[in-house]
Each structure stands twice: as structure tokens, then as C-alpha cells.
Amino acid sequence: MRENLHRIGLCHLIIAASFAATSCLAADADQGETLARRWCTGCHLVAADQKAATTDAPPFASIAQRPDFDPAKIEFFLRDPHPKMPNMTLGRSEAADIAAYIATLK
Numbered sequence: 001m002r003e004n005l006h007r008i009g010l011c012h013l014i015i016a017a018s019f020a021a022t023s024c025l026a027a028d029a030d031q032g033e034t035l036a037r038r039w040c041t042g043c044h045l046v047a048a049d050q051k052a053a054t055t056d057a058p059p060f061a062s063i064a065q066r067p068d069f070d071p072a073k074i075e076f077f078l079r080d081p082h083p084k085m086p087n088m089t090l091g092r093s094e095a096a097d098i099a100a101y102i103a104t105l106k
């Protein structure tokens with residue numbers, strides 16, 4: 001009995017670890033769009049079908065079109081709350097997903 005419980009615990013650990021590894025490698029732009037529509041539309045234009053954003057925050061499409069655009073930089077930026085934004089504490093894979101989504105707006 002003890003032995004069995006131990007095995008199950010170990011198994012979960014391995015599954016959890018491999019999930020973390022895959023979400024690290026493959027950013028998911030669709031998931032990023034969902035997150036962006038949920039968290040960012042208050043200030044940013046996040047998609048072409050959105051009517052209006054209310055502040056001076058740059059539209060995501062124009063961020064994507066900057067000559068120095070780099071998804072890795074966006075991800076890094078998002079992991080550190082920007083001064084005028086509420087602290088949204090995005091996880092690492094969430095930040096990567098949103099960066100991947102912004103990259104599709106090029």
C-alpha cells in the first residue's frame with residue numbers, strides 16, 4: 001500500500017514536469033489572444049475587431065510592426081509589470097503566449 005502511494009506521487013511529478021516543459025517550449029498564440037482580450041482591452045487595442053481603447057496605450061498591431069519588435073522582449077517586459085499598468089502577475093507561459101499572439105499581428 002505504502003509502496004503504491006509512493007509510485008503515484010512520483011508519476012504525478014513526472015507528468016507535471018513534462019507539462020511545464022512543453023508549455024515552456026511552445027507558446028500558444030490562440031491562448032495568448034484569449035488572455036489579451038481578457039486582460040488588455042481596457043487600455044490597448046488588441047485586435048482589429050475591437051472598437052476603441054481608452055488610453056494612450058499603443059495598439060498591439062503597432063507594437064508588432066515596430067522595427068525592433070521581438071517576442072522575447074515583449075515576454076520579458078510582461079513579466080515585469082509596466083509602470084502605468086496594474087500588476088497582472090502573468091505567469092511565464094502566459095506572457096509567452098501573449099507575446100506569440102502579438103507577433104501574429106505583424
Ligand code: HEC
Binds near residue numbers: 039041082086088098
Ligand atoms: C491600465 C491600462 C493598461 C492595461 C490594462 C494594459 N496596458 Fe499595456 N500599456 C499601457 C500603457 C499606458 C502603455 C504605454 C506606456 C508604458 O509603456 O508604460 C502600455 C504599453 C504596453 C506595451 C509596450 C511596451 C513598449 O515596448 O513600448 C506592451 C507590449 C503592453 N503594454 C502589453 C500589455 C499587455 C499584454 C496587456 C494585458 C496583459 C496590457 N499591456 C494591459 C497600459 C495598459
